[in-house]
Amino acid sequence: MKWNWGTGLVIGMLAFISFILYFVITMSVNKKYSYDLVTEEYYAKAMTYQNEIDEETNTYNLEEKITGKKTKEGWLLSFPEELDPEKIKGKVFLYRPSNQQLDFDSPIVLSGLNLLIPDKSLVDGRWNITLAWTYENKDFLYKKEIVY
Structure with a gap:
C-alpha cells in the first residue's frame, strides 16, 4: 500500500x-x-423559591447578621444577640456538591446563641450550609457556601 x-x-x-x-x-x-451537582426533585424545589426569598429577606433584615467561623472543634455559627435562643426552632442542612453521600441535616441545638457543627461531621472541601428556623412564628433562612 x-x-x-x-x-x-x-x-x-x-x-x-x-x-x-x-x-x-x-x-x-x-x-x-x-459528581452529584444537582438536587433531587429540582422542579418541585423551584416552585417554593419565592418562600425562600421571603425567608432570606427576614434573615437579612435582622439587626445583627449570623456569623460563621472555623474552629478546632468544627464550624461555629453565631446567632444575633437580639434573638432568644429558647425560641429558635429549626434545622441545619449541609450539602456537599461533590458527594451526595456526605449530605446531612440535623435539628438546631444551640449552646447560648452558638451552633457548633462538629469537626467529625465535616470533610475538607466546599460545603453549602442552609439554616431554616422559626422564631416567634416567623420563618428565617440562612444560606452560606463555606470551604472547610
Whole structure:
C-alpha cells in the first residue's frame, strides 16, 4: 500500500478522534468520576423559591447578621444577640456538591446563641450550609457556601 499525505492525515484524524472518544466514554461510565451537582426533585424545589426569598429577606433584615467561623472543634455559627435562643426552632442542612453521600441535616441545638457543627461531621472541601428556623412564628433562612 502506498502512503501519501492524505492517508497520513486520515489516520492521524482517526487516532485523535479515538483518543477523545476514549476519554469521553471513560468519564461518563466510570463511577470514580461521578459528581452529584444537582438536587433531587429540582422542579418541585423551584416552585417554593419565592418562600425562600421571603425567608432570606427576614434573615437579612435582622439587626445583627449570623456569623460563621472555623474552629478546632468544627464550624461555629453565631446567632444575633437580639434573638432568644429558647425560641429558635429549626434545622441545619449541609450539602456537599461533590458527594451526595456526605449530605446531612440535623435539628438546631444551640449552646447560648452558638451552633457548633462538629469537626467529625465535616470533610475538607466546599460545603453549602442552609439554616431554616422559626422564631416567634416567623420563618428565617440562612444560606452560606463555606470551604472547610
